[in-house]
Amino acid sequence: MTQTATPTRAPVNAADVRWLTPAQQTHWRAYRDGTALLMDVLARELDEDTALSLAEYEVLVRLSEAPGRTLRMSELAGELAHSRSRLTHTIRRMEEAGLVQRNPCALDARGVNCTMTDLGLQRIVEAAPSHVNAVRTHLIDVLTDDQLRALGTAMGIVAHALRES
Amino acid sequence: MTQTATPTRAPVNAADVRWLTPAQQTHWRAYRDGTALLMDVLARELDEDTALSLAEYEVLVRLSEAPGRTLRMSELAGELAHSRSRLTHTIRRMEEAGLVQRNPCALDARGVNCTMTDLGLQRIVEAAPSHVNAVRTHLIDVLTDDQLRALGTAMGIVAHALRES
DNA sequence: CCACTGTAGTAGAAATGTCAACTACAGGCG
DNA sequence: CGCCTGTAGTTGACATTTCTACTACAGTGG
Numbered sequence A, B: 001m002t003q004t005a006t007p008t009r010a011p012v013n014a015a016d017v018r019w020l021t022p023a024q025q026t027h028w029r030a031y032r033d034g035t036a037l038l039m040d041v042l043a044r045e046l047d048e049d050t051a052l053s054l055a056e057y058e059v060l061v062r063l064s065e066a067p068g069r070t071l072r073m074s075e076l077a078g079e080l081a082h083s084r085s086r087l088t089h090t091i092r093r094m095e096e097a098g099l100v101q102r103n104p105c106a107l108d109a110r111g112v113n114c115t116m117t118d119l120g121l122q123r124i125v126e127a128a129p130s131h132v133n134a135v136r137t138h139l140i141d142v143l144t145d146d147q148l149r150a151l152g153t154a155m156g157i158v159a160h161a162l163r164e165s
Numbered sequence C: 001c002c003a004c005t006g007t008a009g010t011a012g013a014a015a016t017g018t019c020a021a022c023t024a025c026a027g028g029c030g
Numbered sequence D: 001c002g003c004c005t006g007t008a009g010t011t012g013a014c015a016t017t018t019c020t021a022c023t024a025c026a027g028t029g030g
Helices: A022-050 A054-065 A073-080 A084-096 A118-138 A145-164 B022-050 B054-065 B073-080 B084-096 B118-138 B145-164
Strands: A070-072 A100-104 A112-116 B070-072 B100-104 B112-116
Touching (some): A022 B022, A054 A070, A054 A073, B022 B118, B054 B073
Antiparallel strands (some): B070 B112
16 A cells, blocks of 8 residues: 555544543553653763764664675665665764765665774774663663563564554 | 762773673664654654644643643653753744743742643644544554553653653 | 852754755666 | 656755753752
8 A cells, every 4th residue: 555645644533533541641651751761861871971872873783783884875774764864964974973984886876885984883882881781771670571571572563563554 | 869070970891791682682672663663653644734743742732731731841841851941942933833822930930831822722632633543553553452551661660760860 | 148059941053853855776668 | 768657865955952051040058
């Protein structure tokens, strides 16, 4: 099912809405508020400790795991769930900072390969301990194994459903 | 325990890091990716359907639930987990659009009360069905009750831990 | 009363993200 | 081939968020 020209969903009249139950409200808000607080503290601590933004850090993580420390721009955008435009801007800044390098893609003349430089590798090796520690402190260590597993499972389902459409 | 002047955490040497187990990695990434995708689609659909940003929508929700449809700026910022500066800018734009109004606070001359206008109320009444529907479609309806409860519980714990510090 | 420290809110500049074109190439099909 | 549609990536204008510094008032303790 592809999008129609105007991707507007059918307007929902107030009478038809299935409002959230109080319990659903509570859980949705806990998720929303917890996520806002968590992402905020992770971004702040990463920036203070390493002068990297969360977006830059995640770019480097994905590249560090890719064969040849290289990924196509679109693959990177897909994995990060960032818009192509956003990624272009981020990568341009990172390239100016010497963390990555861009090269035309041999197989597909439209494509651009993005490669992590040695400096980029160095930066993420330095940054990883601090960030892992922050994730541990604020997320992993405050939850039981079961709670973390449930969290991952639930959001995995959500992510999968969204990637379908 | 108060913060020291330089709130920098002790640097973490690579040797001391407790890296995440593969399972922890997986769950953390599922959470992170799912959240990015979910927030993105919710923001996009809300904007398309109602021309409100998620931030504006949430301001209106909090105000609509407050006595007198009024909250202090700092209370609003605290509930939304937004910085005071960010809130000031958001509210200024919303005030220009006629959705809220600011008045000095009688009890505390430093304070500012933020009140939702009738137009603001009207806008959120119109917007709510669409947004609830989107939350349902992309989050609530793809999870079982147990999964949603587990998600809310886990993130509630995370939020609580962060609000302590 | 006065100094001191902390809280509330704001403002402008800089950084970052979004949106809407736009170029260029790929792949299918007459 | 030549046309058409779709994908990859970029760009610049615009909107939002962050950072930092600032003003003003509250509350505490001498």
